Amino acid sequence: xxxxxxxxxxxxxxxxxxxxxxxxxxxxxxxxxxxxxxxxxxxxxxxxxxxxxxxxxxxxxxxxxxxxxxxxxxxxxxxxxxxxxxxxxxxxxxxxxxxxxxxxxxxxxxxxxxxxxxx
Numbered sequence: 001x002x003x004x005x006x007x008x009x010x011x012x013x014x015x016x017x018x019x020x021x022x023x024x025x026x027x028x029x030x031x032x033x034x035x036x037x038x039x040x041x042x043x044x045x046x047x048x049x050x051x052x053x054x055x056x057x058x059x060x061x062x063x064x065x066x067x068x069x070x071x072x073x074x075x076x077x078x079x080x081x082x083x084x085x086x087x088x089x090x091x092x093x094x095x096x097x098x099x100x101x102x103x104x105x106x107x108x109x110x111x112x113x114x115x116x117x118x119x
Contacts (some may be wrong), residue, residue, distance in 0.1 A: 001090070001117040002038030004051055008061055015074060017038050018059050022067055027099040029109065030060050034082065035091040047106065059085070060094075071096045075114040083118055091117045 008078060009032070014025040041050035044119050063077045094098045097111040 004034050004036065004038075004056070005032065006053055006056055006060070009057060011061060011064045013074075015064075015065045015069070015071060015098070015107060016043040016073075016102075017069045023104070026101075028064060029095075029099060030064065030078075031091045031095040031097075032056060032060065032082075034089050036088050036091075051086055055086065056082065064096075071098065071110075071112045072114065075112055079114060079116040083116060087118075089118065091115065099117055 009030040011028045012025055013028050014022045015028070016022060016026070025105060036051050039045075039093050040049060057082045057096070060078055063074055063081065066074075066077070068074050068077075075094045078094050078096075079092050082089055093113060093115040095113040097109040099109045101107055101110045103110070
């Protein structure tokens with residue numbers, strides 16, 4: 001078993017409960033860790049034998065582009081798509097962070113993290 005990590009994917013999106021957030025938008029950071037068997041691809045050196053991180057980045061960007069009130073909803077959509085669209089993924093953890101959230105005070109980011117395993 002191995003891990004593929006995508007760190008600090010920067011996305012501008014329109015999520016939030018406040019009307020202004022859905023109109024103005026803000027900066028987000030997404031981090032993804034997936035567990036998969038890397039033994040075959042380590043030997044074959046073939047992209048077709050592994051989980052393509054270009055695919056993972058594409059899913060994140062597409063799901064982040066769909067406005068939602070809650071980051072939990074966005075994270076759930078990302079995980080569901082990854083587990084549905086690539087059966088080699090055994091477990092995935094995604095962290096979605098809103099940078100400089102409008103909550104009063106000096107807060108760098110607010111992050112939610114969800115994990116799902118293949119059943």
